[in-house]
Amino acid sequence: MTSLVGIIMGSDSDLSVMKDAAEILREFGIESEVKVLSAHRTPDQAIEYAKNAEANGLKVIIAGAGGAAHLAGVTAGNTVLPVIGVPISTKALRGIDSLLSTAQMPPGIPVATVAINGAKNAGILAVQIIAEGNAEVREKLRAYKKKMEMDVLAKTEKLGEIGYEEYLKQ
Numbered sequence: 001m002t003s004l005v006g007i008i009m010g011s012d013s014d015l016s017v018m019k020d021a022a023e024i025l026r027e028f029g030i031e032s033e034v035k036v037l038s039a040h041r042t043p044d045q046a047i048e049y050a051k052n053a054e055a056n057g058l059k060v061i062i063a064g065a066g067g068a069a070h071l072a073g074v075t076a077g078n079t080v081l082p083v084i085g086v087p088i089s090t091k092a093l094r095g096i097d098s099l100l101s102t103a104q105m106p107p108g109i110p111v112a113t114v115a116i117n118g119a120k121n122a123g124i125l126a127v128q129i130i131a132e133g134n135a136e137v138r139e140k141l142r143a144y145k146k147k148m149e150m151d152v153l154a155k156t157e158k159l160g161e162i163g164y165e166e167y168l169k170q
Contacts, residue, residue, distance in 0.1 A: 002057040003033040005126045010038045010065035014088050017117045018064045024123035028140050030130060039070040050078035060126040066090045069101035072111045082129055084122045085111040
């Protein structure tokens with residue numbers, strides 16, 4: 001089966017965060033591919049990946065990087081596909097540097113940016129993009145959101161039954 005979403009990251013150390021995107025896509029039955037590509041250490045390969053993504057059947061690219069997080073921007077500058085940036089937390093600035101590097105793109109080169117380490121939301125956003133043209137995925141998305149609603153309502157009911165002090169003990 002052809003991958004619809006490309007998940008790329010600047011370093012293999014980002015995989016512990018970026019796996020969340022792959023896992024949510026798998027939950028929805030959407031094929032993805034996962035690669036390590038660096039805007040700084042493998043710039044030619046990162047650009048080539050972006051330029052060929054559409055021809056290779058991808059519909060969305062999720063790009064995660066930390067620090068001077070240019071991977072999403074370089075990718076967005078070299079494809080017409082939607083690019084979702086995941087800023088990865090760093091030791092020095094706890095991901096604020098990554099967030100700003102990912103979000104502050106020049107006009108004409110948008111990157112949809114999620115929260116620091118927000119790979120799960122990046123995956124869900126990719127699902128929403130694909131659902132626009134796929135009724136089956138759209139229905140799975142509706143069911144997913146309904147389950148979230150039911151889970152929250154069950155928690156509030158339990159909280160009301162046993163009180164907050166007992167709830168916190170559990």
